[in-house]
Amino acid sequence: MQRDLxxxxxxxxxxxxxxxxxxxxxxxxxxSLGQRVSGTSFNAATGKAVVSVTDAVPVDQARRSPSPAGASTPRATGSA
Known part of the structure; x- marks a missing residue:
């Protein structure tokens, strides 16, 4: 990481x-959302997890998903 990044x-x-x-x-x-999650990634610029969902309904559910102890509240975005 030191050399490459x-x-x-x-x-x-x-x-x-x-x-x-x-x-x-x-x-x-x-x-909690199963197959409605199309992927997760890490945004190094913001230091946040990104959860991609397949439709707008799970976005609200993803926003309410519990975070591990000590982690910031996840922020989900999406569009239908």
């Missing part, structure tokens, strides 16, 4: 920690 050691450690948290955050909507 031009990160310092501490930046690489922080990014790995953020990605781990984002993975945990993304798991809750995947579990």
């Amino acid at each position: 031009g990160l310092t050691h501490n930046q690489a450690l922080a990014r790995l920690a953020n990605e781990e948290t984002a993975s945990k955050i993304g798991a809750a909507p995947e579990k």
Whole structure:
């Protein structure tokens, strides 16, 4: 990560920690919404998990999905 992304050691450690948290955050909507989730990703620029859903109905459900302890509230966006 240091060489490929031009990160310092501490930046690489922080990014790995953020990605781990984002993975945990993304798991809750995947579990509750099942096949309506089309994918999850990590936005390095914002440090947030992104959960993509297939229709507008689950967006509200994804917004209400519980976050792991210590994680920020997930923010879901989408359009029908």
